[in-house]
Amino acid sequence: MLIKRSPGWTIPEHQVTPEHVFLNRRSFMGAAAGAMALAAARPALAAEDPSAALYPAKANPAYTDAQRPLTDERDATTFNNYYEFGSSKRIAAAAEKLPIRPWEVVLDGEVEKPITLGIDELLKQVTLEERIYRHRCVEAWSMVVPWTGFTVKSLVAIAKPTAEAKFLRFETFNMPDVAPGQKDGLFTSYPWPYVEGITLAEAMNDLPLMVTGAYGKPLPNSMGAPLRLHLPWKYGFKSIKGIVRVSFTRERPVSFWETLGPSEYGFWANVNPDVAHPRWSQATEQVLGSDERIPTLLYNGYGEQVAGLYAGLENEKLFM
16 A cells, blocks of 8 residues: 655745845846846757757656745746856856866766766766755755756766765866856965765765756756756755766865855755854745745755764764
């Protein structure tokens, strides 16, 4: 007898609009006009993508409803943190300059044999699926996106880590000629390339997704094409974009933002409404595209799937 249980994160909520991130309605409307022009250019770009025929992928029935409306595609693809292209959220046009073919991904470190795969070669070795996930930024805004990708644990299977591997260290591209944030002004002192990390135990959980698409099509550059990570129970800065290397390590990686501000951006960065960021509350969030605040949920509502990963780690700063 099949008994269907709704996971703990399927809790009805109302959409709401970013407050401290959106400076005013006028800037939003101006950005929306630019988004229309960008959207008009996207079909031609997608047609040139060798992976375009893979989308839309089949939906995974376990992740088809976050019980919150999907964020409008225009909002989700044009309101992004991507410091490689500048500190503004409106980097979509600048990000289009990033060449995503050819693109290689290195799997190395504590593995049986280091591997370098072209992105399209990698896609032939995995099964893509669509999952609707919540995304919670550390800045207290959020969205709901239909991502397409493959599980991180399937990437682990390709890499074949040794018994010495305890962590995965992700590294993004370093192309200052096309990514102005990597060469201009304040950001030249930042520790490029962007680095993030998770434990091997986290990687083997079913939730983490290597993302290659969104909204039923190849991932736009603004969201991290051609390959990004998505960890729905962690703050968004952990979901690294533009990945070129995944290294299996014995030691815990030190991430990009942890290097810059260890008191504000820790290794774990699990969502918790009761643990404030040093400069703002995390108790509520603003959903892209609306005007109300909603309560933030522990582990962003995914505690049923991931809380067990942290048993015995009571002395760790799991939530910042």
